[in-house]
Amino acid sequence: MATSELYSKHARVWLPDAATVWKSAELTKDYTPGDLTLFLQLEDGTTVEHKVNPQTNILPPLRNPDILVGENDLTALSYLHEPAVLHNLKVRFIDSKLIYTYCGIVLVAINPYESLPIYEPDIINAYNGQNMGDMDPHIFAVAEEAYKQMARDQRNQSIIISGESGAGKTVSAKYAMRYFATVSCSSGEANVEERVLASSPIMEAFGNAKTTRNDNSSRFGKYIEIGFDKKYCINGANMRTYLLEKSRVVFQAHGERNYHIFYQLCASSHLPEFKAFKLGCADDFHCTNQGQSPVIDGVDDAKELCSTRRAFSLLGMEEEDQMEVYQILSALLHLSNVEIKDQSGDRSSILPDDAHMGVFCELMGVPCEETAHWLCHRKLKTSKESFVKPVSRVNAVQGRDALAKHIYARIFSWIVGSINNALTSSGKQNSFIGVLDIYGFETFDVNSFEQFCINYANEKLQQQFNLHVFKLEQEEYMREEISWTLIDFCDNQPCINLIEAKLGVLDLLDEECKMPKGSDDTWIQKLYNILLKQNSHFEKPRLSNRAFIIHHFADKVEYQCLGFLEKNKDTVNEEQINALKKTKFDFLLKLFDEDDKGASSPSKLTPGRAGQSQRDNKKTVGLQFRQSLHLLMETLNSTTPHYVRCIKPNDLKAPFMLDPVRAVQQLRACGVLETIRISAAGFPSRWSYQEFFSRYRVLMKQKDVLPDRKQTCKDLLEKLIKNPEKYQFGKSKIFFRAGQVAYLEKLRSDKLRLACVSIQKTIRCWLARRKYLRMRRSVITIQKYARGHQARRYVHFLRQTRAAATIQCNVRMWLERKRYLQKRSAAIAIQCMLRAYMAKQQYYKLMFEQKAVIIQKCVRGWLAKQHYRRTIAAIVLLQSCVRRVKAKKELRKLKVEARSVEHFKKLNVGMENKIVQLQQKINEQQKENKEFSERLSVLEKTHTLERERQSREIEGLRRSEEEARAKAETVPSLLEQLSFLQQKLENTCREKDELNEQTKIYKEQTQQVVDDLNMKNTLLQSNIDELNKEIIQQAQQLTETKANFENTQQLEKDLAEERSRYQSLLSEHLQLEERHKDLKEEMILSNNSGKRGHKRRDSNYSSNSSEFSQSLDSFEGEDSVIQAESENKTVDLPILLRLQRRVKELEQEKQSLWQQLDKNEEAQQQKEKEIEKQSTAGRTELDLETLKRKELETENKKLKQDLTDLRKSLTSENSDAAPPVPGSLPYKTLLEQLTSSIEELEMRKEEVLLLRSHMVRQEALKHRDSILGENAKLEFGEIPPFQDVNKSTDVHALNEDGELWLAYEGLKETNRLLECQMQEQQHVHDEKYQKLLEEVNKLRAEKEQQQKLLTQSLDLPEDARIEASLKHEITRLTNENLERMEEQEKQEKTIRKLTKQLKIYMKKVEDFEVSLQHASVTNDAVRVVNITRKEKEYQGMLEYKEGDLSRLLKCLIIDLKPRGVAVSFTPGLPAYVIFMCLRYADNISNDRRVSALLNSTISSIKGVVKRKGEDFEVTSFWLANTCRLMHCLKQYSGDEAFMVHNTAKQNEQSLTNFELSEYHQLFGDLAIQIYHQLIKCLDNILQPVIVASMLEHEPIQGVLGSKPTGLRKRSTSTSDGAVTIEVLLQRLSFFLTTMSQHGMDVNVVKQIVKQLFYVIGAVTLNHLLLRKDMCSWSKGLHIRYNIWQLEEWLGENELSDCGAKETLEPLIQAAQLLQIKKKTEADALAICNMCTALTTAQIIKVLTLYTPVIEFEERVSTTFISTIKNLLKDRNASTTLMMDAKKIYSVIFPFTPSSVALETLQIPASLNLAFLTRV
Secondary structure (H helix, E strand, O other), rough: OOOHHHOOOOOOEEEEOOOOEEEEEEEOOOOOOOOOOOOEEOOOEEEEEEEEEOOOOOOOOOOOOOHHHHOOEEEHHHOOOOOHHHHHHHHHHOOOOOOOOEOOOEEEEEEOOOHHHHOOOOHHHHHHHOOOOOOOOOOOHHHHHHHHHHHHHHHOEEEEEEOOOOOOHHHHHHHHHHHHHHOOOOOOOOOOOHHHHHHHHHHHHHHEOOOOOOOOOOOOEEEEEEOOOOOOOOOEEEEEEEOOOOOHHHHOOOOOOHHHHHHHHHOOOHHHHHHHHHHHHHHHOOOOOOOOOOOOOOOOOOOOOOOHHHEEEEEEHHHHHHHHHHHHHHHHHHHHHOEEEEOOOOOOEEOOOHHHHHHHHHHOOHHHHHHHHHHEEEEEOOOOOOHHHHHHHHHHHHHHHHHHHHHHHHHHHHHHHHHHHOOOOOOOOOOOOOOOOOOOOOOOOOOHHHEEEEEEEHHHHHHEEEEOOHHHHHHHHHOOOOOOOOOOOOHHHHHHHHHOOOOOOHHHHHHHHOOOOHHHHHHHHHHHHHHOOOOOOOOOOOOOEEEEEOOOOOOEEEEEEOOOOHHHHHOOOOHHHHHHOOOOOHHHHHHHHHHHHHOOOOOOHHHHOHHHHHHOOOOOHHHHHHHHHHHHHHHOOEEEEEEEEEEEOOOOOOOOOOOHHHHHHHHHHHHHHHHHHHHOOOOOOEEHHHHHHHHHHHHHHEEEEEOHHHHHHHHHHHHHHHHHHHHOOOEEEEEEOOHHHHHHHHHHHHHHHHHHHHHHHHHHHHHHHHHHHHHHHHHHHHHHHHHHHHHHHHHHOOOOHHHHHHHHHHHHHHHHHHHHHHHHHHHHHHHHHHHHHHHHHHHHHHHHHHHHHHHHHHHHHHHHHHHHHHHHHHHHHHHHHHHHHHHHHHHHHHHHHHOOOHHHHHHHOOOOHHHHHHHHHHHHHHHHHHHHHHHHHHHHHHHHHHHHHHHHHHHHHHHHHHHHHHHHHHOOOOOHHHHHHHHHHHHHHHHHHHHHHOOOOOHHHHHHHHHHHHHHHHHHHHHHHHHHHHHHHHHHHHHHHHHHHHHHHHHHHHHHHHHHHHHHHHHHHHEEEEEEEHHHHHHHHHOOOOOOOOOOOOOOOOOOOOHHHHHHOOOOOOOOOOOOOOOOOOOOOOOHHHHHHHHHHHHHHHHHHHHHHHHHHHHHOOOEEEEEEEHHHHHHHHOOOOOOOOHHHOOOHHHHHHHHHHHHHHHHHHOOOOOOOOOOOHHHHHHHHHHHHHHHHHHHHHHHHHHHHHHHHHHHOOOOOOHOOEEOOOOOOHHHOOOOHHHHHHHHHHHEEEEHHHHHHHHHHHHHHHHHHHHHHHHHHHHHHHHHHHHHHHHHHHHHHHHHHHHHHHHHOHHHHHHHHHHHHHHHHHHHHHHHHHHHHHHHHHHHHHHHHHHHHHHHHHHHHHHHHHHHHHHHOOOOOOOOOOOOOOOOOOOHHHHHHHHHHHHHHOOOOHHHHHOOOOOHHHHHHHHHHHHHHHOOOOHHHHHHHHHHHHHHHHHHHHOOOOEEEHHHHHHHHHHHHHHHHHHHHOOOOHOOOOOHHHOOOOOOOOHHHHHHHHHHHHHHHHHHHHHHHHHHHHHHHHHHHHHHHHOOOOOOOOOEEEEOOOOOOOOOOOOOOHHHHHHHHHHHHHHHHHHHHHHHHHHHHHHHHHHEEEEEEHHOOHHHHHHHHHHHHHHHHHHHHHHHHHHHHHOOOOHHHHHHHHHHHHHHHHHOOOOOOOHHHHHHHHOOOHHHHHHHHHHHHOOOOOOOOOOOHHHHHHHHHHHHHOOOOOEEEEEOOOOOOOOOOOOOOOOOHHHOOOOHHHHOOOOOOOO
């Protein structure tokens, strides 16, 4: 069709506008060719007339249909022109808050001027591996495309990011590098990605500054090459910089800042390490205060410096080097404050006392005088001589600034070199991706040399861009094999030639710089003379002779020639540099050494005036920039470019505000409109045949639809579009000229509109007919019910009349009864109070008298005790004084007698008398002992009397309590009598009242009717109040129930979080453990590279976790040999062995006594001759000891005999070798023997103590000649009892032969024994006394409580008193029951413990007897008997040899194939086999085997899962078997909690010898590890099909069709080979079937299904939030259909209760959100109430991305989205946009007992386990 036909009535066009660039208008009249005026109406209702030029006949551009507005790709628009592009960007940026848009191969990025949550790691993971057109436009999509093409095409890539200052180039480059660092892995070198990212804060600190357009503007260009190895992992990077803005170091415009590093140093000047730099505030320095804007809002310069220093450290720069850099920068700050004074003429000077000059020289390490001299002078050289010339102040200041710029440029170059050295990798670089962050086209009011270089670079980049776009466009046409003509595009090569060709601008500039007297004026005249007439891109301004204009591709730019020559030369005084080279600062010397070499600095040293040859060898800034630019273009041409164009939306830095004028300027400058123009010149709209058929099926008739879609589309287009040049048919696509898609959309909308009118007509007729019929039926029904209502009203009136009399009768009766009851209750209350008062008075009197008697008794007893104690103390003191006087007299007498010879004779003569006297004294001592014992008995009697007294008091209290209860029981009877009398009185009164009232009945009838009616009203009102109270109570109960439910949910949530936190920590621990193991294996392999046959074997196994981890490290593969040799034997032995050990201890003590006796005998034999009498005493002692020894021997023999008898009794009664049953005769005899043996052992202990006391005496015989034993004599009758030990020396001095001392020591031993016994009895007595006190206190408390209850009950009426007593009794009984239950539990625990120990002991005895019988059988003669074969009963154990453990694990775990085992054998067979082997190891009580088997099993399973973790069947199989083995350990552990569902046989097969509860936790941790690996494996299997089946595939074909797509969009997959929801369900069914075959617990299967459904929902929702083309009404319908399919699958497999549906709730609500109405506030409130599982960010994102697919849908308005935000602002939900698809729910393994009988299990021959024997 002709283009003019589209300009019909209601067509919308764009009109030029000065303020908004373009404004929309609508035609009010059809346009016919030849009309000179278009009649239009603006959006505000204004009518305008647009004149059409008759010569050009150019009409205003048409506006795209609303359905095409907001597209991801601008090339998808039907009309491609400037207003369409601007409007599409505006809608996406302002309405949808989308900052990225595709324009063909270009990504347009608009700076939002606020932080957006679209750069999180979850977003990176979502874009990773996706095609570029599948997701919404994003910088990550461009980075992913570059990364993917590098890996696929083996070609280097480059991302070219351009835009003007403030457009966001640096941020885009930063995020691109972050994406590469995240998706790639390091290639062996540590922290390569971190080092690449660490370069950004450094370069921003030294190369970025605040400008009027941007707070963080990059003042240099950079090209970063990120290197990748063969595995496409980052292994290094390299950076190239271009044209640093050095003039900013010494000058900043108003509102701008210097480079950030200077302000960071000033903000950190308070730090100790910066004190020496003598810094201050940024306002104190000239080079930082010129812009008068030292602070950036929201930026902390001190923190930024910390980030910069951390980045330096991460890149490996030493702290010393950093401080040297900061020192030089501080020196530059002080240099800017050096004040140069102007003197007479052309002279200048610096004051000697200039503080800043001194600090500068001090920091730089240079002489101050020389430096100050050359700042104010310069050296001129001629051919013969040189001389020094002073300079003016202006020139001196310029020289100072040039020096500062030169030093800063050297520091910047050195930092770039250091970063490159740090990012250089030792590995070989296979490919790279370059990120070019370069300045965009710039034009200011005053443009100088910097803008000229920047625009020159953009000219080169635009040329490269145009060629690349043209190339791609032509390649697309050739690939589709369509006829096409060459597309003409704007070539800017003439402009480039103007700048860089011979006799161009740069060439003439360099030539003028070489001239001795060259100046800006002479250079501009040369430009006018040479270029003005030769090149049309060069112009001269009309009003200026010092400027020139160049026609760039973007716009005309006028450049001021002032300063071009000076900036191109970039001169600095050579003598100043020489003065700096004399520094003692090594770092400064290093900088200028590199400068001399010309490594990377663009600056030059110009010592005044030099020769022509010297000047020719020096490169100007323009030449260097041109060379670096050519090198950059060569690099870009050798790579595949990707373009990012950054747009600055406004100059106010306001968030999400677009200035159309500024936006159009940048779109023209960055080449976006040129891309549109090239696309519009060809075929911009492209459709696949399937998409075209699905979209425009409504324009066809049924007969036109052919099986061949391509032919069908051709036939349709031939009918609709008559001009064949407007479209072309390719191999897989249809290509349309601009505007044709809009025409097709118009035809489609017209067809749908006609269909809608027809449908509306039919529906309205049907609705009117249905309304009439409904009204007719309603009238008939109303009549029927009205008549019935009248009849019912009449009947109701009759019933009311009859009921009134009955109600009056009952109400009167009720009133009278109420009065009677009130009087009766009042009388009862008065009586109750009176009697209670009298009872209280009597009770208080009795209590007072009883307490007075008790107080008198206690006081009198205390006074008597005090008097007795004082008397005893006085008597003892008097006895001591008398005895002391007698002792002194006797001592003097003895000393006198000792000096005489006769004394010795008397001693020898009276020796026998002395012995007799000693014997008498011993008897006396025994009497005293008896007295002590009598005293002890007296004390015991007093204690018993005291106890009896207390018991009597308790009985008295109890009797008083019973009396009180008896009195309380009599109270009700008295009350009943009183009530009976009152009732009689009331009856009499009532009869009298009735007689009186009968006379008044007639008078009160009328009044009674009124009262009855009032009473009815009050009753109704009371009923209403009661109902309201009940409602309030129910509401309170409901709130309490809700609160309890919420608390329960919170507790469950906390438990789940704690469990998930533990499992996540466990998984991290296991990952670190595996990492450690891998590193260890690598180290072992590297160390043992020459020893291939040697493998390390672990020899130690333990049950604790640390040794378990060591045993895990010993597993080395399938052929590894597992040996478990335990060096540490178990310490826990059975009770029988403990008894034997005690017997051995007694024998050892006996042997030690024998040895001591032998020693004593030897000593006595040696000294027998010297003291015969003492030796006789020693022999008597020895005789006593031998007697004791013999008694011990007999007792030991008796114990052994009892043990043998016990064994015989056991073997005789238990011939089948079964353990005795509790309650049987062997069981009782065993208990009796145990108790008797324990008692005898206690007796033996006491005897051993006595023997030790005798040994002390025997030892004393050896020391009879000591000082303490000589010449001591003392009568024991005179020794007071309990003599102090310190006074024993006087006693020994009185003894002459030591016998008295020996006797005294023996008595002390016996006294000690008696004291010990007394103390034990005292302890027992105290315990009993304490218990009695507790009982007394308890009884007192009960008594007080009962008294309180009694007093309270007396005050209460009878019903309340009975209820209170019942409550009290119930609480008392409840407390008693609780106490009894606690005691019962304690006793049951003790019984279970003793029973278990007894069983173990009996088992040991049985095994020991069996071994003895075997030994006896081998020793006895063989007797021939007849043997009858019985059927063998298996015990459910598998016997294996210790050396077969490695074979067992190899056959059962390592080499086992799960598929054959799962299908053919019992589920969980490996677990049962391992547990049966474990039972055998437990049965033989071999702890080494048990630990070796369990640890090796865990290690082997871990190894298999690690090697084959990606195999779903292997992981599922071993998860099921690990859980089964863990359940078997619990089921057969002997714990009653796990034995509830066991059979009697299973209880008999419980583990008996070892407690393996620690391994429950270890196997639980192993199961958690395998579970996480299984989830990861399933996630990897499902990830490729989730998005394709849930989002991309359309289960309901042809519902609404698809929209037009752009160049980036991948074609929708056809039905052939598409991934449907059935594919996803098939995989889920396969997973479920496999897990069921493996015997996995149902609860675990449900948790796995719940996790898989969460992954499906999270991945689908995340992609929905990142794909604008998926957010439509029809897609919501498709998602809900797919969810229904998933729910049906859950129901078919009986998994509806597993919680999987709840995990899909966010996705369900998102689908509902796409389909719900979105217009009014009520709709907003409904959305907020519905979308409870979605976060606020997700709801806003879905509403923002919502895109109509047909014309009848409408976009969501911004006001509606604002309403949603206001309603959701108080919601406390997560602010994250994406769901965590990697989240794993915490898993629980509930105990599941097995019904499999172990004794019936058969071992298949295919497992190769013939070396196992069933037991």
